[in-house]
Amino acid sequence: GIQVEQSPPDLILQEGANSTLRCNFSDSVNNLQWFHQNPWGQLINLFYIPSGTKQNGRLSATTVATERYSLLYISSSQTTDSGVYFCAVERWGAQKLVFGQGTRLTINP
Amino acid sequence: IAGITQAPTSQILAAGRRMTLRCTQDMRHNAMYWYRQDLGLGLRLIHYSNTAGTTGKGEVPDGYSVSRANTDDFPLTLASAVPSQTSVYFCASSDSLGDEQFFGPGTRLTVL
Numbered sequence: 001g002i003q004v005e006q007s008p009p010d011l012i013l014q015e016g017a018n019s020t021l022r023c024n025f026s027d028s029v030n031n032l033q034w035f036h037q038n039p040w041g042q043l044i045n046l047f048y049i050p051s052g053t054k055q056n057g058r059l060s061a062t063t064v065a066t067e068r069y070s071l072l073y074i075s076s077s078q079t080t081d082s083g084v085y086f087c088a089v090e091r092w093g094a095q096k097l098v099f100g101q102g103t104r105l106t107i108n109p
Numbered sequence: 110i111a112g113i114t115q116a117p118t119s120q121i122l123a124a125g126r127r128m129t130l131r132c133t134q135d136m137r138h139n140a141m142y143w144y145r146q147d148l149g150l151g152l153r154l155i156h157y158s159n160t161a162g163t164t165g166k167g168e169v170p171d172g173y174s175v176s177r178a179n180t181d182d183f184p185l186t187l188a189s190a191v192p193s194q195t196s197v198y199f200c201a202s203s204d205s206l207g208d209e210q211f212f213g214p215g216t217r218l219t220v221l
Contacts, residue, residue, distance in 0.1 A: 001168075031207050033209060035212075042214060042215075043199060043215075044212075045211060048209040088152075090207060095206050096154045096157065096167055096168065097154065098154075098168075101151050
């Protein structure tokens, strides 16, 4: 099956810092989504981005499908950005999302 | 209600007992999914449904069954719970397969 690798596994930053999270995948995909799981366990969809670039406030994401990676950028981090960020991909015809192991982000005040 | 609701929030269950986790969405989404989340293993798909009346197996379907009698509800049943089914279970939905997924709050299940 498709492999999804996220890096770094852990990231600790001070409030106000910028960060880049990476997601590499091993096969062509027609679906890529980024999720944030907050410290209370709630999963929030951040981006649906099989290709191209999207921005939503302080967050943006870029997927380069031909090179099989996606990046999530968080600017001017806030403590509420803490949690685990998951990348999930769907291989063409697979009809299921495969999740990476996540990047745990801790933003200290 | 708005979005996806799951019940119960948490449950402690004796091994061998039958348990049904409930999931209801009010977004009129066609596709629904069940995942389990385990420490170190991330989220894994158990079963999914493309539309009412159809279901499919995900990555880890053994020991679980689902039904999709209508658009809104997608219950997950453990016929005879085992300790390895201790996990946090998330229900999700999307407009159709392959679209942006929205998650419920999860059910924490402990099987003793």
